[in-house]
Amino acid sequence: QPNPWPEMQASLRLPFFGMLLSLLFWYYGPSLGETLLGKDVFVADALDGTLFRVAATVLVLVLSFVVFRTPSSAIGLSKPRLADGTTTASLALLSGGVFAIVGLALLGVLHYFPEWLGAAVKGDNAIERLRSIAAIQGHSTEALLTMVVALPLMEEIFFRGLLYSHLRREFGPRIAVGASALVFALAHANALPLSQLIGGLFFAWAFERTGRLWAPIALHMLGNGTLFLLSWYLASALDV
Numbered sequence: 146q147p148n149p150w151p152e153m154q155a156s157l158r159l160p161f162f163g164m165l166l167s168l169l170f171w172y173y174g175p176s177l178g179e180t181l182l183g184k185d186v187f188v189a190d191a192l193d194g195t196l197f198r199v200a201a202t203v204l205v206l207v208l209s210f211v212v213f214r215t216p217s218s219a220i221g222l223s224k225p226r227l228a229d230g231t232t233t234a235s236l237a238l239l240s241g242g243v244f245a246i247v248g249l250a251l252l253g254v255l256h257y258f259p260e261w262l263g264a265a266v267k268g269d270n271a272i273e274r275l276r277s278i279a280a281i282q283g284h285s286t287e288a289l290l291t292m293v294v295a296l297p298l299m300e301e302i303f304f305r306g307l308l309y310s311h312l313r314r315e316f317g318p319r320i321a322v323g324a325s326a327l328v329f330a331l332a333h334a335n336a337l338p339l340s341q342l343i344g345g346l347f348f349a350w351a352f353e354r355t356g357r358l359w360a361p362i363a364l365h366m367l368g369n370g371t372l373f374l375l376s377w378y379l380a381s382a383l384d385v
Contacts, residue, residue, distance in 0.1 A: 149223075149356030154314045158215040159208070161315065164307045167205045171303055172332055174201055195291050202299045205307070220306035221358035292373050297365035304329045304345070305352045305361050313353075322349040344368055 159167075174197050209215045217223070304325055312321035326345030330338040348361035 149218075150313070150318075150353075153219050153221075153310065153356060156216050156219040157310055157314060158213040158219070159307070159311075160213075161311050163208070163213075164311045167201075167208070168303055168308060171198055171201045171205065171299075174198070195295060198299055199295065202302060206302070209307075220302065220310055221352060221356060222302075222306070223357050225357065225359045226355070289373060293366055293370045297362055297369055300329070301348065301352075301358050301362045301365055304332075305348055306358055309349055309352060318353050322346060322353060325349050340372075 209220070210217060308328060309321050309325040312324050316324070323346075326342055326349055329345035329348075330342035333341045344365070348365055351360040351364055352358060354360070
């Protein structure tokens with residue numbers, strides 16, 4: 146397959162500072178909206194900010210495609226190819242193997258040292274968020290659609306489509322892969338965002354290999370779907 150990146154980078158017209166402002170607006174906007182409008186405008190605590198981020202994503206896409214006339218292909222929103230599916234399947238198998246090893250280790254620790262594990266994860270934002278999602282009563286469909294569909298789609302547009310593409314143009318693919326994965330991990334504000342860092346590396350590499358967002362979007366959805374199922378297990382297994 147021909148390398149799509151030279152043409153993509155040449156047609157990336159949204160300015161670098163515009164990308165940074167968009168990312169900050171997308172990330173911090175929900176907190177501002179929550180302060181101004183109140184939490185009651187959202188469905189549940191685990192879904193706070195989702196509606197705002199949907200609106201912010203639409204706004205940034207309009208800014209990119211209409212105002213700056215950036216073609217959608219410049220941020221990876223091109224027609225899917227068969228190679229995208231091959232890359233997605235390969236990475237899914239690889240990441241699934243890594244997740245299985247980590248998961249088995251976690252289950253072993255949980256089995257032999259349940260008290261220690263409970264104390265270790267208490268207060269961890271990632272675990273608490275998973276448990277809050279699992280605890281939602283009457284909103285399981287909304288939580289599932291948010292975590293498995295909406296958030297992966299929006300995060301890939303911002304962290305890979307916008308952030309990675311700009312970093313790649315400025316600093317090259319190697320720095321862009323590492324830097325975008327690091328920003329992606331830190332944006333989740335966990336005490337130890339190792340899973341987000343590893344995921345960010347996989348997603349960025351998939352984007353680099355295909356030049357399209359469909360592979361990282363699919364991988365992100367698979368990963369979040371697995372975490373969503375894991376949340377139900379954690380909610381029942383950990384009394385923290």
